[in-house]
Amino acid sequence: MSTYKKFVTVPLGLLACGAFGFFLRDVEGGKAPSLEAVGRLVGVKSTPLTISAGAVFRQNYNRIVADYEMPVKETELRYAGIGGMLASLGDPHTIFLPPRAAQAFSDETSAKFFGVGARLGSDALGAKASDVFEDGPAYKAGLRKNAVISTVDGKSVVGLDIDSIVRKIKGPEGTSVRLGVIQVGATKPVTIVIRRARITTPTVSGDVISGTRFGYLMITQFSEPTALQFDREVGKLERQGIKGLVIDVRGNPGGLLTTADEMVGRFVDDKPVARLKFRSGSEQVERSASGKVHDFNYPVVILLDEDSASAAEIFSGCLKDYGKATLIGTRSYGKASVQNVFPLIDNSSAKVTIAKYYLPSSGYIGRKVDEDGVMISGGLEPDVKVQLTTDVLVNIGDPKTDNQLAKAIEVLKSRGLP
């Protein structure tokens, strides 16, 4: 080896050793050696343009944790980051659910939670039972609608806000709670002990509309037990000899697609409910349940508004498309997409839009909004348009103040029935 060669090869070799160390990370990561890293070495501070998206997230997360003027809750920051990532898709239905929200969401879709089985409203003397579920433990223990709860486990709840009273009453399955209750018409409280249990929330409720022979059923959401609850309530009304039915899905945000299939199956047997189109281009046709058709030998109308969405729209749209019901009210929300919930190992979950759907003949009803969020198109067009009047204090379900319901009765009457 000549001296000249040594002078060249040795320093070159040394340089290569150093460079190999410096760029090892890139090679390991399967990338070309990073020139930006060299840039940072000489003090260039601008964010490199080809930095990976994952690194952008990590770097800025670390920056906020380290530099922000206030202490940062790291887990929440991380969740907010993932939430923002999903929000960047511009789809309001693709969202991240941190553990607590994920649990609440899953309770809601299964319509199950632990408690005593009553809805409470505020009252000067504590909390008023605005609704007591007939299947629930509170009903069995003797609590009745409009009773007032004034003590919980011996402690007065007078003057407390309703949320904190509910928190005191709720608890794990199998444990007991002692309530001081003033029943309707009574003046002195009695003590009721209720064993907490898993509660199935009623999602269907209603009655015969007074002064008519029409039934009224409000469906608050399409959860797991909804179809069975619907059957039961319809049975109750039919035993009273109804000649027409109003199904109210106003404010119903939807729920499970399978429940919509079940519900449509009460009206049409094994017919297409919705055609789903996935990201891959593949399609899937949801069909109504088979062998579940009920003989509705009276006219059915559906009340809907701009908050009726998702499964509520599939149900209403199919009944309209198959000529089984008249839609009354205002244009519905227009949510023509299906979401799947992906639970993650830290108990959080991601609700992601996985498909768009098309109704049998109403087709695609997806909502379009302008840049100010004002709706341009989409939603189900009602057969009879009527806006809810709020000039009076509206009591939903009471035709005296609920003009949309009054219209529904008018439509049923025009069918030549009482």
Place this chain on the structure above:
Amino acid sequence: MTKGQTTQNILLAGACALGVGLFFGGLQLRDRTDPLQRVQRREASNEDLLASRDQKGTEIPLGDFYNAMTDLLKHEYVEAITDDQKLASGAVRGMILSLGDPRCTFMDAKEFRAYLNARMGNYEGIGAEFGLRGSAPTAQKTASSAEPSDDPREAIMMGHVPYLAVTMVVPGGPADKAGVKPGDIVSDIDGHWVVDDAEIVRFDKARKLFADKKIPFATVSKLQKDLRLKVERALMPAKAKDRLALGTMGQVAVVWKRLGVSRKTVIQKAPSAIVPFGVKNGALAFRFDSQAAGWLKEAIKGKPEITLDLRNNVDGDFGAMRKVLAVVAPDGTYGTLTTRRHETPERLTVRDGNAHAPKIVLRVDRTTRGAAAIFARALESRHLATLVGGKVGDDLSVKEVIGLPDGTGYTLVTSEYRPSGDAAKVALVEDKS
């Protein structure tokens, strides 16, 4: 073995050792250049993170979380995802919004470009600076309630909507010509209500009064109707700001509120600018940027007394301000940079300062904000300057400005400046050390 060969072998061994040393040196160096990108030896796959029975409640490492979510979206989301950087800046936006701090702003590419231009003195829109005002947070909001939302209805339900106010008006710009003044509140743009929670608080109060049967239903009903009509055509403050601060074409009809009185103007958008460095009415006006210290050093050479005009000086660079401070003030401590992260506050010190500091008069008012306000309060706290004109703005925060690869960017408050309470005492301590 000849002596020459031995020498050669020793040299070779040395070279090898040096090579190994350099290799590890290179590794170290790289770690220091980008410490946030340590290679993850094991990339978690999507399936690992999806819940199974035995793992529930396990914390997911940050990087894996991001990768898993990207994978999930790429496979499952109804539309093709082509822009990874958009996901990343969406994540950063979510994190910044979760701080619930009106002083930290995430800006889309258009907004960020306009923001950087404004820092250079070049304005679009109506030629003004705006601030979101509202209660500063006491703690980070919970992630669930901080779900980023552009929907006014949701934001209103969450409460605490900051309002949009003018912090500075570019002299001679369109807003200035229309009589807009700092402190004016934006209440309506082109017939769109700019959300302001005073209205919502009023409605909530009415609803409570009605519940207690103290006012008739008609009153609440009317308020509710008005509010609903407003909400249907509402603009969130950040969007409202875009309508005023972006673009150089077209006009905007704006309703301003000043001391409870409303005033309507129609303003034609046009470019406007603040001259970076100059002498006006015997006062030196400048911007806190990389050239400021050099310019000022020349401008004050040999002058025993100077007047600096710090009005309309809103978003100066903090680093540049420190250098300017050293040009006009002697060594010492000028207050502290405090954080609420339970750390000992950092001192704002000047080294290699001006031992023969001139007498200084500062012209200030509420458009003296950020770095300029800190500068004024720092000199005032050491009795090195007389402030004339008015009170400086209340914004004494130190901000970082960060640009992201897709052109978006954000500001992050890193500390608050506090002038030293007892300036003389601090100086004495400083002298001893």
